[in-house]
Amino acid sequence: MNNEPANTNFQKYFWVSGLTALAVLAGIVTLNYLIDPYFIHQWDTALIKRLSPAQQKISPWPKTYAAYRYQPDVVYLGSSRTEIGLPTDSPLLKDQRVLNLALSGASLGDSINMLKHTSYFHRPKMVIWGLDFGWQFRKKTGNTDFNTSLIAQDSWYPLKRTFLNLKRSISMAMSTDTVKMVLGFSEQSCPSLLASYGQKSAQCLELIMQDEGGAAKAFEKIITKGDPQAKPADVSTTMQQLDKVTRDYCQAGTAFRFFFHPVHALAELSYWGNELQALDQWKQQLAQMMDQRKQEGCDIRLMDFSGFNAVTTETIPQQTGKNSMQYYWEHSHYRSEVGQEMLKGLLADSNRKGSSNFGVELTGSTIEQHLANFQNQREQYCRTHIAETRNIIFCNTINRNN
């Protein structure tokens, strides 16, 4: 290096350092943009058929882009349970453009933002929305990395989005993944989210479950320690938000199908054992909200697939000796086949009773009986599954009292 500062040329120094930075960045951004390892600007391109790693990163990016380009008629909202469990190829929706816009780790705020975003381009005819009590029922963002700048707010969105995509490409992590892909070191083993219209494919889930030790290992935690979930924060504010969203969209003609996920009975008891009263109250409030919307002329329904039905009480791997289950990936996430059944219930004529006992529609007139049944079934399940429920606080109380 030159040690003579007196003879230096400052102007040249600025130019060289500035242009070097610019050239390196331009090269990397171009490569990232062309390879697009996270599918941040793909829809009707061949790239969406490319295989990707099982754990796809930053899913809000491809999903918001797909919503902008595809302009779906039917959208699914919710968390990873909806993203994994609800298929977009239901025969009941075969003539509709369906997109699963659920995000792993989404809060209610994230789901509302996603709805606002997709509606900016094309107001969906129907929204099918999976609700989780607890952590999802928060007002603000969840752990989705859902940057609010991804939400369309004006007609400049396409331009802004291009700028965002380019800015997103200025990233060390993305560059590393791009280089891995170019050099062939990247694990590319399952279809992209976009290839199955936003649903995480069974192929990806198989790989993830293999990595994580299978369903038996997932159930182990609940059996040995229980797995209480975080208490939902600020339920009243989020209920107000839900009330406003349903009111606004119903007035514009959008139909809603809300549902509670069929998490496994053990998970249901373990998650909310300390919050059962709050959970029941919340269901009552939602049922009232549905009635009110219906009175206003809205096509809206709320179904409860959780509880103690044939699906949710499936025998766990610890009892069967198998490492996989018919209906579940693990205690919280159910398979696509269950989702198909749920769609049948959700999309059936509300006056026509379905053939199975899977899923109960909640209204102001049915909710009290439903909750009473639920409480009996909870207690019954504890009594008949003493070994599996020995570390679940709620069941311990029930079994001790007997």
Added chain:
Amino acid sequence: MIFNSFSFLFLFFPLTLVGFFLLGRKNRQWAAMWIVLASLLFYCFWDYRYLPLLLASIVFNYFVGQRIIAENQPHRKRWLTMAIAINLLLLCFFKYVNFFIGSINGIFNEHLQTLQLIVPIGISFFTFTQISFLVDAYYKKVTAVNFVHYLLFVSYFPYIVAGPVLHHQEMLPQFNDPNKYKPDANNLAAGLTLFIFGLSKKLLLADNLVPIIDSMFAHDQPQFLQAWIGMLAYSFQLYFDFSGYSDMAIGVSRCLGFQLPLNFNSPYKANSISDFWQRWHISLSRFLRNYLYIPLGGNRQGQLSRYRNLLLTMLLGGLWHGANWTFVVWGGLHGLYLCIQHGWQFWMGKRAEAPHRIIDGATRVLTLLAVLIAWCFFRAPNVASALDVLAGMIGANGISLVSEITPFGSLMLITGAAIAFMMPNTNEIVLYFDRYYKQGLPVFSMFRLNWSPTVSWGLLTGLLLALCLLSMERTNDFIYAQF
């Protein structure tokens, strides 16, 4: 807003710079006011709710300073006492009241409610900066001060969040210097380079060490290798994070033409604890020495009172960092180290002055070890966790040689060690030709590396800048911003 954000780099800073020099051509007072406005805006981006507090503190201290300058004894002393008391009360209220309540609850088994307080950003820095101004005004080291310059001195955005602790004697004369209001290519080139080096320390080194540290502190009782790797990583993270911030602050200010005091000078190359404190957070050490240790009596009243003053100074210095017993223990440990060092030197007499090269090397290792042990308390959420880590470091939690460190983590750790122990520091590299900074301490580097605005240095800084921009997608806050 933080230095390592796109909005600072591509909007706030360029606009501030251009506005300053354009206004500086017309009217220096306007230019100074422009930086004041920029500084207040910068402060608001952190937390606008405390802007009135900052402004009230500035106006109050300026007014009292003027009274102290104008009054005669005994009024001068009354003004000074009252002002220092109010400054310290304000600092204690925001920073320590919950700590005191928590301690009372713990000791006396009470259930007093803690207050819902947010510590105003930079309160430790702007309080100390202003106390030194008041004390010097009392000792007639300050003459009349222009209010806008005072406002600029206290709210100056490069330092307000995480220092260095400024001294009016090195800043106010610069604000009066007409030449400082003209753009200078030398300042711009050196300032930007220093900024990029600081940014690189933060983004490419400090932030990449975080996973190693988090992984170690995730264990309740880390084992031998985990504890050592975790604490070494934390030592480097803290150094690169804080010295990176200081480099950025000095660099930004240098672009504007104003020189901030040095804050770091290769502290991990220190050969004693007192040497460490002349190299680590130099501006705070200077403040503690001049405004606490010396007023307490320093070493003027014999060895025993010297040790007492050292301990007291370091305990309060520890508490300055945060309202937690861990910081008190950390400060106390450093006080103890200093007492041992001075006791040893007192006992050895002249034999301690020129040690053999091997002894000198051993003292550097010993100093580093002592610093590392003290960092356990600085990082841990409570004293019990720190003791767990220390237990891990002596193998009391098991001596598994299996570590969770990734190859990338290992690379970061080795790079950090090489830079901290062997390379010249950024100030030595960038500011070697600057007379102002040449007063730095002698350093122990394996080689010299002198920056000058040449094509090869341009290529290197350009590449570093590109890598930093690529790493800005996710950044961690500066550790010292919480103090």
